[in-house]
Amino acid sequence: MSRQLLATKSIAELHEQEASGNQLRRALTATQLTLLGIGGIIGTGIFVLTGVAAANNAGPALPLSFIVAGIGCTFAGLCYAEFAAMIPVSGSAYSYSYATLGEGVAWFIGWNLVLEYLFAVATVSVGWSGYAISLLEQLHIHIPAALANAPIDQGADALHLRLTGAIINLPAILIVAVIATICYIGIKQSAVFNSVIVTIKVTVIVLFILFGVSYINSANWHPFVPPNTGSWGVYGVSGILAASGVIFFAYIGFDAISTAAQESKNPQRDMPIGILASLIICTVLYVIVSAVLTGMVSYTELNVAAPVALALDKYPGLHWLGIPVKLGAVAGMTSVMLVMTIAQARIFFAMARDGLLPQFFGRVHPRFRTPSTGTLVTGVSAALIGGLFPVGLLGHLVSIGTLAAFVTVCLGVLVLRRTRPDLPRPFRLMMVSLGLATWVRLAVWSVIGLLVYVGYGYRHSKLRPSAAGSVSVGAATTR
Numbered sequence: 001m002s003r004q005l006l007a008t009k010s011i012a013e014l015h016e017q018e019a020s021g022n023q024l025r026r027a028l029t030a031t032q033l034t035l036l037g038i039g040g041i042i043g044t045g046i047f048v049l050t051g052v053a054a055a056n057n058a059g060p061a062l063p064l065s066f067i068v069a070g071i072g073c074t075f076a077g078l079c080y081a082e083f084a085a086m087i088p089v090s091g092s093a094y095s096y097s098y099a100t101l102g103e104g105v106a107w108f109i110g111w112n113l114v115l116e117y118l119f120a121v122a123t124v125s126v127g128w129s130g131y132a133i134s135l136l137e138q139l140h141i142h143i144p145a146a147l148a149n150a151p152i153d154q155g156a157d158a159l160h161l162r163l164t165g166a167i168i169n170l171p172a173i174l175i176v177a178v179i180a181t182i183c184y185i186g187i188k189q190s191a192v193f194n195s196v197i198v199t200i201k202v203t204v205i206v207l208f209i210l211f212g213v214s215y216i217n218s219a220n221w222h223p224f225v226p227p228n229t230g231s232w233g234v235y236g237v238s239g240i241l242a243a244s245g246v247i248f249f250a251y252i253g254f255d256a257i258s259t260a261a262q263e264s265k266n267p268q269r270d271m272p273i274g275i276l277a278s279l280i281i282c283t284v285l286y287v288i289v290s291a292v293l294t295g296m297v298s299y300t301e302l303n304v305a306a307p308v309a310l311a312l313d314k315y316p317g318l319h320w321l322g323i324p325v326k327l328g329a330v331a332g333m334t335s336v337m338l339v340m341t342i343a344q345a346r347i348f349f350a351m352a353r354d355g356l357l358p359q360f361f362g363r364v365h366p367r368f369r370t371p372s373t374g375t376l377v378t379g380v381s382a383a384l385i386g387g388l389f390p391v392g393l394l395g396h397l398v399s400i401g402t403l404a405a406f407v408t409v410c411l412g413v414l415v416l417r418r419t420r421p422d423l424p425r426p427f428r429l430m431m432v433s434l435g436l437a438t439w440v441r442l443a444v445w446s447v448i449g450l451l452v453y454v455g456y457g458y459r460h461s462k463l464r465p466s467a468a469g470s471v472s473v474g475a476a477t478t479r
Helices: 011-021 030-041 049-086 093-100 103-138 170-185 187-215 236-251 253-263 267-296 307-313 316-353 372-388 391-417 425-432 436-460
Strands: 152-154 161-163 471-473 476-478
Touching: 030 187, 030 253, 030 267, 030 316, 049 236, 049 253, 049 267, 049 307, 049 391, 093 103, 093 316, 093 391, 103 170, 103 316, 103 372, 103 391, 103 436, 170 187, 170 316, 170 372, 187 267, 187 307, 187 316, 236 267, 253 267, 253 316, 253 391, 267 307, 307 316, 316 372
Parallel strands: none
Antiparallel strands: 152 161, 471 476
């Protein structure tokens, strides 16, 4: 069994598989990939998690947390760019791990990419619901609280849950259903829809910065780094690090680009451009928005689902901007869900292609040329999770799944190049700051994944000697 866990797919095999078996449609340019990255990155990170991270962890020093997370992402982005150009196939970190670290690690990463992308769709749907409800209220349309909130929330401590009395978060379920339908229809249609949405939300963010800067009260920035309360991650330097771990969720869009490699027209050139350009643009916007937001409103007031909307509602002179910004937030989170749904369906596609998941996950629609079954599974699962759980709990799970994938990709580069030993370190540091409860949930998720692998993936892997002519283990080949 240990031999199979270390079995790798050579880069030549991946290229051959991509050239001979690509059932997906190549339709994406460098510009569209960059816009997909921006669409995946800008959303909940600005419109939801900024408030939570400022209020609970970093205080006014939130821009420093974005810089820390951005530096970590820069390292990961370089690794993803190198891999995406070298191995232009669907699967992102899963495929890269399979080529460098073996099937066992590839399974672990593939399983945690499910935690990243599928739970990201669910998390953003909850944030989308909060902004949509706020917008509807401003238009005098009321949604009953029982149909607009999660029935399950965190209990007395981080390891316990409680019932809230609500029935379901219906808006979260409905938006996921709409997004899954668009992704099912086609990648080109999805890219066009995303481009329109990105234009809207970037325009709105620029408007918030330009008009909000006039309402900054510098007193809200003092103390810039609130003193630590005595608990790890609650203000102080540890709070900045803890916030960087939480808001790392905001950056997951750039690695989602790599899942669309088989749908890129020129992946060797366009994938690195899309990954790095979207990362740079979004980091600059994140830092500026977080500085303006914490200057407009005291960080102690920002622990809400719609912090940007709260900041606008606080000043009568900015009420006119409320509806455009809320529309931009709704649009922004819509594009995030779109990109994450695209990514998750293609992770399922790649794992099924290798025999680690049942073959129906790899089915491609004969007309739309999309991973149809994977898209349906993603949509249904994310809708149920988003309808049942709160944003805080889901956000931490997505962050740790993302960080696990980033660390592994960096390690994969080390295996291939045997250089840059410092690349994984920022991600290990930020993973520690996410707390015991999140690590426990990651452990439970990993155990479930191990059971699925042992029960299905191990026996059906196409690298098993009984299923294939040879298995490559490192530099050796066993027959």
